[in-house]
Amino acid sequence: MKLHIGSGPVELFGWINVDNVPYDGVAVLSDVRNGLPFTNVDFIFAEHFIEHLTLADGLQFLKECRRALARAGVLRLSTPNLDWVWLTHYKPPSEMTPEEELFGCLEINRAFHGWGHQFLYNLHTLTRALQTAGFATVQSKAYGESDIDELRDLEKHERHRDLPGAPSVLVIEATGHRESDGEFEQILQPYLRDAVTH
Numbered sequence: 001m002k003l004h005i006g007s008g009p010v011e012l013f014g015w016i017n018v019d020n021v022p023y024d025g026v027a028v029l030s031d032v033r034n035g036l037p038f039t040n041v042d043f044i045f046a047e048h049f050i051e052h053l054t055l056a057d058g059l060q061f062l063k064e065c066r067r068a069l070a071r072a073g074v075l076r077l078s079t080p081n082l083d084w085v086w087l088t089h090y091k092p093p094s095e096m097t098p099e100e101e102l103f104g105c106l107e108i109n110r111a112f113h114g115w116g117h118q119f120l121y122n123l124h125t126l127t128r129a130l131q132t133a134g135f136a137t138v139q140s141k142a143y144g145e146s147d148i149d150e151l152r153d154l155e156k157h158e159r160h161r162d163l164p165g166a167p168s169v170l171v172i173e174a175t176g177h178r179e180s181d182g183e184f185e186q187i188l189q190p191y192l193r194d195a196v197t198h
């Protein structure tokens, strides 16, 4: 069984397309913050989805993916890369023209808050979150590339010119099982508390 989470209008054939909006092709209309009604899943794919969840909901979603996957199941995620966002949208003020200051301000705020974005990850934080959710192995992948036939050529979302060492989009595959030591969740506590909206 193959789940495509946050599928939006992108219907993948042979996959169960899941979204909380009834786009054409959505087979399971569900807010996945309430859990995934599946077990023994072979593959989960979620493109440009996790950044639409708060940090707390994102971590819970990753745990739920680990629970729903079969032992050898694989999760493939793609999400905007925070490193790329700040490197391309902002510079020290002394190096910016007034025009760059204006557009830097507008664009970096849009990257964080536009399109319903809740939280942007860099590779280290996404990896720590996946490990905390119980995945033993987290591997970076190039857009569209995979050693696994079912996970190749899946990404459809627009992307931007990558920087050396900072692709515009993080693509990872996570698999295996590990116990969480809880350290990462302890580090997150004040940030989860302060993320509550007022």
Ligand SMILES: C[S@@+](CC[C@H](N)C(=O)[O-])C[C@H]1O[C@@H](n2cnc3c(N)ncnc32)[C@H](O)[C@@H]1O
Pocket: 005, 006, 007, 008, 009, 010, 018, 019, 020, 021, 030, 031, 032, 033, 046, 047, 048, 049, 052, 053, 156, 157
């Ligand atoms: C930016 S779109 C990505 C659509 C598609 N994956 C793509 O790459 O073009 C994010 C999708 O996640 C869905 N979504 C956001 N929060 C959700 C939730 N809590 N449960 C299920 N779907 C959700 C939205 O409805 C939207 O279709």
